[in-house]
Amino acid sequence: MVDLTLVARDAGRIERVAADLKVRSPQSHIRVVEAEFLEPVAIQDTVDEIISQGAVDVVLIAHGSLPEQAGCQNDLRACRDALEVNGVSPVLYAEAFAKHMAQADHGIIALIGSVAGDRGRKSNYIYGSAKGLVTRYAQGLQHRFSGTAVKVVLIKPGPTDTPMTSHLKEQGANLASVEDVAQKIVDAVDRCQAEAYVPGKWFLIMMIIRHLPRFIFNKLNI
Amino acid sequence: MRRVSSWGRLSADQHEVIALSDPAKVSSLVSGSNKPGIVHGMGRSYGDVCLNPGGVLWLTTGLDHFIAFDDNTGRLVCEAGVQLRDIQRLGIPRGWILPVTPGTQMVTVGGAIANDVHGKNHHVLGSFGNHVQRIKLFRTDGEAIECSPQTNPNWFAATVGGLGLTGVIVEAEIQLRRIAGPWLDTETVPYPSLDEFFQLADDSEAEWEHTVSWIDCISGDRGRGLFMRGNPTDVTQLPEPKGRKRTMPFVPPVSLVNRLSLRPFNIAYYNFKKWQAERAIVHYEPFFYPLDNLLQWNRMYGPKGFFQYQSVVPREVGQDAVQAMLEEIAHSNDGSFLAVLKTFGDRQSVGMLSFPQPGVTLALDFPNHGMRTHKLFERLDAIVREAGGRIYPGKDARMPRDLFEAGYPRLNEFLKYRDPGISSALSRRLMGS
Numbered sequence: 001m002v003d004l005t006l007v008a009r010d011a012g013r014i015e016r017v018a019a020d021l022k023v024r025s026p027q028s029h030i031r032v033v034e035a036e037f038l039e040p041v042a043i044q045d046t047v048d049e050i051i052s053q054g055a056v057d058v059v060l061i062a063h064g065s066l067p068e069q070a071g072c073q074n075d076l077r078a079c080r081d082a083l084e085v086n087g088v089s090p091v092l093y094a095e096a097f098a099k100h101m102a103q104a105d106h107g108i109i110a111l112i113g114s115v116a117g118d119r120g121r122k123s124n125y126i127y128g129s130a131k132g133l134v135t136r137y138a139q140g141l142q143h144r145f146s147g148t149a150v151k152v153v154l155i156k157p158g159p160t161d162t163p164m165t166s167h168l169k170e171q172g173a174n175l176a177s178v179e180d181v182a183q184k185i186v187d188a189v190d191r192c193q194a195e196a197y198v199p200g201k202w203f204l205i206m207m208i209i210r211h212l213p214r215f216i217f218n219k220l221n222i
Numbered sequence: 223m224r225r226v227s228s229w230g231r232l233s234a235d236q237h238e239v240i241a242l243s244d245p246a247k248v249s250s251l252v253s254g255s256n257k258p259g260i261v262h263g264m265g266r267s268y269g270d271v272c273l274n275p276g277g278v279l280w281l282t283t284g285l286d287h288f289i290a291f292d293d294n295t296g297r298l299v300c301e302a303g304v305q306l307r308d309i310q311r312l313g314i315p316r317g318w319i320l321p322v323t324p325g326t327q328m329v330t331v332g333g334a335i336a337n338d339v340h341g342k343n344h345h346v347l348g349s350f351g352n353h354v355q356r357i358k359l360f361r362t363d364g365e366a367i368e369c370s371p372q373t374n375p376n377w378f379a380a381t382v383g384g385l386g387l388t389g390v391i392v393e394a395e396i397q398l399r400r401i402a403g404p405w406l407d408t409e410t411v412p413y414p415s416l417d418e419f420f421q422l423a424d425d426s427e428a429e430w431e432h433t434v435s436w437i438d439c440i441s442g443d444r445g446r447g448l449f450m451r452g453n454p455t456d457v458t459q460l461p462e463p464k465g466r467k468r469t470m471p472f473v474p475p476v477s478l479v480n481r482l483s484l485r486p487f488n489i490a491y492y493n494f495k496k497w498q499a500e501r502a503i504v505h506y507e508p509f510f511y512p513l514d515n516l517l518q519w520n521r522m523y524g525p526k527g528f529f530q531y532q533s534v535v536p537r538e539v540g541q542d543a544v545q546a547m548l549e550e551i552a553h554s555n556d557g558s559f560l561a562v563l564k565t566f567g568d569r570q571s572v573g574m575l576s577f578p579q580p581g582v583t584l585a586l587d588f589p590n591h592g593m594r595t596h597k598l599f600e601r602l603d604a605i606v607r608e609a610g611g612r613i614y615p616g617k618d619a620r621m622p623r624d625l626f627e628a629g630y631p632r633l634n635e636f637l638k639y640r641d642p643g644i645s646s647a648l649s650r651r652l653m654g655s
Contacts, residue, residue, distance in 0.1 A: 012246060016287055023288035023298075024312060163243045163284060 001027040005050050007035045008063075037063065037089045047096035055104055058189060059097045061090045062112045066165065072126040079126055087130030091137045098141060101150045110153040110189050111138050115197065117156070118206045121222050142194055151192040155185050158202040226279060229520050230268040231473075231527035232590060232619055235275035237262075243284025245301060245392055252280060252390050253364040258645035261386045263303060263330030267337065268530040269619030270647035271385050277645065280390060282332055288312070289393065296398040297355070302332030302391045307514075309398075314506065318398035319454075321353045327511050332391040337616035338383030338576040341510070342432035342452075345567030349578045351382035352569065353397050359389035362643025370395075371572065380639035383573025385615055387649055388639045402456035406432070408504045409451050412496040416445035416545055420582075423565045426451045432509075438488045439561040439586055440552050445545060447563065448495050452509055463505045469517040477524035477589035479558045487559055523589045528558070529619055531602060532577075532585035534566060535611035540582035543609040547584060547602050554598045558587040574632040577614045585617070596620065615648060626652045 004021065008014035011034040018030045033050065036042035050056065067082035094109050101107035116124055117131030138154035145152060159165050161175035181198050188196035197203040209217075223236040240259070242248045252259070259278030273279075285303035292298075296318045298309065307327035309320055324339040333339075335357065340349040347353070356370040359381060367389065369377035381388045413419050419435060426433050430451035437447035513519050520528070535543040544563065551557045562585045571578050588595050603625055606613060612629025613621045627633055637653065645655060 013244065016245065019289055020287035023291045026291075026293065163241060 001025065003029045003054065005031045005033055005053070007033045007046060007050070009035065009037055037093075038084055040092055043089075043092045044096055047093065047100070051097075051100045056097065056100070056107055058108045058110065059094075060110045060112075060185075060189070061093050063090065064112065064114075066124075067127055069122075069124045069126060082126050083130045083133075085130075086127055087133035090134055094137065094141065098145075098150070102145070102148070105149045107149075108151045108153060108189060108192060109141065110155060110185070112185075113138065113154050113156045115156050115158050115202045115206050119210050119217075123222060138195075153189055153193055154195045155188055156195065156197050156202065156206075157181050157185075158197070158199060158205075226262070226265070226273065227527075228269060228272050228619075229266050230529060230590075230619060231520055231523070232269070232529070233273065233275070233527075235273065237274060237277065237279040239279045239281055241281045241284055242303075242390070242392075245285060245287075248285070248390060248392050249360045249364060249366065252360055253362050253643075255362065255643065258643055259362075260644060260646035260649075261332060261336070261390050263333040264305065264328050266326055266329045266333065268528075268617040269615075270651065271337070271616055271618070272333070273647045274645060275647060282330060282390075285332075285392060293318075296400065297395060298398055299356075299393065299395045300331060301393055302335075303330050305330055306334060309396075310506070313398050314401060314404050317401060319401040319506075321347045321397070321399040322350045323510055324350075325511065326514055327507075328514060331394050331396070332386075335382055335391055335394060336384055336386040338571060338573045338578070339616070340566070340578045342434040342450075342564065344569070344578055345427045345433065345565060346431050347399075348567070348569035349383075349571050349576060351572040351576060353399075354382060354394055354572075355397055356395035357381055357391055358393035360392055361389045361641050363641075377639060379572055379574050380636055381573075383571065383576035384636065384639070385575060385648065386646065387641065387644050387653075389641045389644070401454055403454075403458040404462070404506045405455050405457045405460060406452040406504050406506060406509050407455040407457075407501065408432075408453075408509060409501045410495060410498070411449045411451070412446070412492070413449050414444065414446050416541055416548075419445065419447065419449065419563060420541055420565075422449045423582075427565070427567070429453075433564065435563045436491075437548070437561045437563045437584075438492050439548060439557040440485055440488055440555070441492075441548075445548050446492065447561075448492065452504070455503065457503055460503060460505075463508065467515050467517055470519050470521040473521045474524050477526070477528070478522045479528075479587070479589050481555050484557065484559065491559070523587070526590040526592075528590055529588045529595060529599070530585060530617040531588060531599060532583060532614040532617050533602070533606045533611050534577065534579055534581045534583040534614075535606060535609040536579075536581045537565070539609045540565075543605050543611065544582060544584055546605045550598065550601045550605070551586065554594075556588055556591065556595065556598060558589065560587045561585070574636040575615070575630050577612065577616065579612070581611065585614075615652065618648070621652070623652050623654075 006014050014032050018032050021030050035046040064086045072079040072082055111134055113134045114131040116128040117135045120128050138152055141152045159173055159175050160181045161177055176199050184198040224239045225234045226237045227234045255278050257277055259280050260274040261282055262272045262279040263282050282303035285301040287301050289299040306329055323341045334350045338349045338351040359367040367377055432452040435447050435449040565582050566578050568580045
């Protein structure tokens with residue numbers, strides 16, 4: 001049994017998730033909050049309101065949208081939107097919760113980064129740089145909270161079989177199953193892992209990608 | 223465009239895949255399609271019922287949310303892409319089980335309805351459609367239809383077993399059944415010939431909810447096998463099995479099921495199980511879904527894929543027809559380890575094109591050897607036709623149109639409910655459009 005608050009932009013879509021969770025766990029208390037994701041004052045209000053309902057043990061910040069790289073290169077507004085939704089917005093939410101958790105000296109902040117944030121690549125560096133921002137932010141937060149009871153978990157999923165990546169599947173990409181990735185995220189949060197690649201193979205792949213010398217890396221078509 | 227195969231891996235044609243993952247958008251995506259499509263769930267149908275080469279596939283695996291469940295009545299409402307596995311895992315710990323389940327739980331609710339699947343307890347509870355209380359359907363002209371045995375009963379009868387051709391099923395309401403726990407009291411009885419099979423079936427049906435048998439398809443006229451029967455039990459103190467999953471890691475260059483491997487395998491399996499045969503308490507997962515822990519087992523038939531041939535023939539001529547089919551198969555030296563013989567009960571299927579009818583059903587896998595395999599099927603078709611039987615379209619990739627028409631006398635009635643914006647490889651092959 002858990003007490004769960006779902007925060008989303010689209011109330012209709014989140015009601016569907018809430019109904020599903022309610023069926024799976026009828027004893028749990030599930031609340032839905034429709035919220036603004038870019039406006040700092042609105043984010044602060046949303047988080048304050050959630051905290052006013054009771055202390056938060058775990059917050060999972062998982063929103064994002066995979067933009068088309070070419071679209072971002074051709075239209076600065078698309079570029080800015082992608083950076084804000086995937087980078088700035090998660091950081092603002094995390095920061096708002098961090099303030100409350102610091103006062104309570106209790107809680108886990110889990111952020112969904114991405115393997116795309118580990119090294120900029122021509123095929124998706126706008127999305128990648130937003131996720132890179134989340135990575136650096138999580139590192140800083142971990143530094144800030146070291147020695148306290150507040151834990152920060154950074155999860156870096158590889159490409160996962162979700163509506164966000166359906167076009168990748170078209171190109172024959174081998175995508176991880178949502179179930180698998182979800183289970184590993186739960187495990188990482190349970191263990192308060194500072195950084196978790198899911199599935200685990202991405203740890204190795206990204207280690208290589210990160211360490212490739214530039215003159216080789218820049219020749220790769222990735 | 224993406225290459226898509228069904229479970230039999232007989233083809234891998236390009237399809238325009240459109241994921242339906244938000245129920246609010248299904249109607250506009252489906253009615254906005256400029257060419258005919260067919261719904262595709264987990265792709266566990268063996269043949270071409272879920273394929274539409276060059277056309278559109280509406281993928282429903284993202285429609286995987288539960289909508290409501292009443293713990294007091296066992297009534298479940300869910301989206302059509304929910305897998306049976308998720309229903310079992312939700313319901314069984316809370317005392318509710320799917321009344322009817324096929325041999326894999328990795329299929330969607332929509333697929334189970336569209337093929338009106340059956341299980342080992344057909345003689346008691348009928349097929350899947352007997353337990354569906356309501357279906358919500360989107361037509362490609364934008365119309366939404368709610369149907370049930372009471373409201374729009376014709377739409378309901380057309381859609382259950384309707385091979386996905388009456389519209390896109392987006393939501394269903396299913397009556398689950400009370401169960402004490404996840405365990406079954408089971409017994410395996412070896413039988414040396416078909417006579418004994420029918421005797422065992424007759425003797426078991428009153429006392430046992432689940433009956434099925436593995437038949438040694440190359441034992442020829444004898445028709446020996448293993449009869450398995452089970453009942454739910456209220457034993458609850460046993461530890462849950464670990465259920466370790468393995469994957470067939472690659473497609474072997476030739477079928478691993480072949481003339482060299484089949485005979486020794488069947489002899490060893492029969493004798494091992496005969497020696498082991500006894501009563502045992504078994505968890506529902508290995509009992510209902512013996513192959514689900516070997517992921518992608520369909521790869522073992524090699525790059526050319528395989529067919530499944532499942533027929534049902536009336537009981538009066540059942541023994542002779544099954545005997546004749548087994549002789550043909552033994553004679554051909556083809557066939558496979560996966561051969562299942564089961565009696566169907568008298569419960570009426572609700573669908574106009576539902577496969578189950580009273581009688582005896584024989585299901586076999588055959589590695590695809592091209593012409594040689596098709597020739598064998600023609601000889602089996604002749605036996606089914608002669609016996610007044612029918613073939614299961616959900617598993618079929620090749621039956622001739624006349625046999626389909628002869629086996630499904632309500633076909634003309636069904637055609638009136640077809641959605642003109644929906645077409646599959648199977649519908650073009652068997653219904654002309």
